Amino acid sequence: MAVHERGLAVIRHFEGLRLTAYRDPVGLLTIGYGHTGPAAAPGRRITRAEAERLLAADLADAEAAVDALVRAPVPAERRAALVSLAFNIGRENLARSTLLRKLNAGDVAGAAEEFGRWVHGTLRGRKVVLPGLVRRRAAERALFLGEPTGVPGDPGPSKSCAA
Numbered sequence: 001m002a003v004h005e006r007g008l009a010v011i012r013h014f015e016g017l018r019l020t021a022y023r024d025p026v027g028l029l030t031i032g033y034g035h036t037g038p039a040a041a042p043g044r045r046i047t048r049a050e051a052e053r054l055l056a057a058d059l060a061d062a063e064a065a066v067d068a069l070v071r072a073p074v075p076a077e078r079r080a081a082l083v084s085l086a087f088n089i090g091r092e093n094l095a096r097s098t099l100l101r102k103l104n105a106g107d108v109a110g111a112a113e114e115f116g117r118w119v120h121g122t123l124r125g126r127k128v129v130l131p132g133l134v135r136r137r138a139a140e141r142a143l144f145l146g147e148p149t150g151v152p153g154d155p156g157p158s159k160s161c162a163a
Contacts, residue, residue, distance in 0.1 A: 002059075002063075003059055003062075003063060003079075003080050003083045003084075004076040004077050004079065004080035005155060006077055006080055006143055006149065006154050006155065006156075006157075006158075007077070007079075007080025007081060007083050007084050007143060008059075008080070009149070009151050009152075009153040009154040009155075010080070010081075010084050010136070010139050010140060010143055010149055010151050010154065011033065011034075011055075011059070011083075011084050011087055012033060012055075012153065013139075013151045013152060013153065013154075014084075014088075014132065014135070014136040014139070014151075015033040015034035015087075016033070016034075017032065017033055017048070017051055018030070018031060018032065019031070019032070019045055019046055019047070019048065019051060020043075020044070020045050021040050021041060021042060021043060021044045021045075024036075025121055025123070025130055025132065026121040026122055026123060026130075027123075028040075029041070029042065031044060031046055031051070031054070032046060032050070032051035032054045032055060033051055033054070033055040033058075034058070034087070034088070035051075035054040035055070035058055037054070037058075039054055058087060059083065059087065061091070062083045062084075062086040062087040062091075063083050063086075065086045065091035065094060065095075066079060066082045066083050066086050066094070069091070069094060069095055069100055070082060070100070070103060070104065071104045072103050072104050072105075072106060072108075074103075075146070076158075077143055077144075077146055077157065077158065078108075078143075078144050078145075078146070080143060081115075081140045081141070081143040081144035082094075082103075082144070084136075084140050084143070085099075085115065085118065085137075085140055088118075088133075088136070089118055093118075097114065097118075098114050098117070099111050099114035099115065099117075099118075102114060111144070112141050112144050112145050113141075115137040115138075115140050115141040115144065116134075116137055116138075116141070118133065118137055119133040119134045119137055120133070121133065139151050146158075
């Protein structure tokens, strides 16, 4: 199952598209839409089509993680918020998160509140709040709850995503 269009809008907005490899805010070599794999080599340039292929592969990994870890039934937009989170924090972090534990226990509201805990990055050996992550988690939380995200390109909540 592909990620919902609203989740894709959130991911594209917050990852941005960079066709030349760069260091992200915590120093990871990155290219395309937040890809941190081998394609993100120093000085490497890719095409938009390559960036789309990398994004599709990275999304498939994030979707597989969500589908394997989430036991609670989730509407498409809620799943999309979880895919965006997993895309950014990784499967291992999602697997041991309180957010996942609360969601699988049926505590949707409690799980939604946990998005705000994932706003830190490590800079020069210290955990700091990254403003971009604060904005991203707010958009993911809104998506999770079926609310407007405020992200350009987000078509808005569907009638089928009542929380």
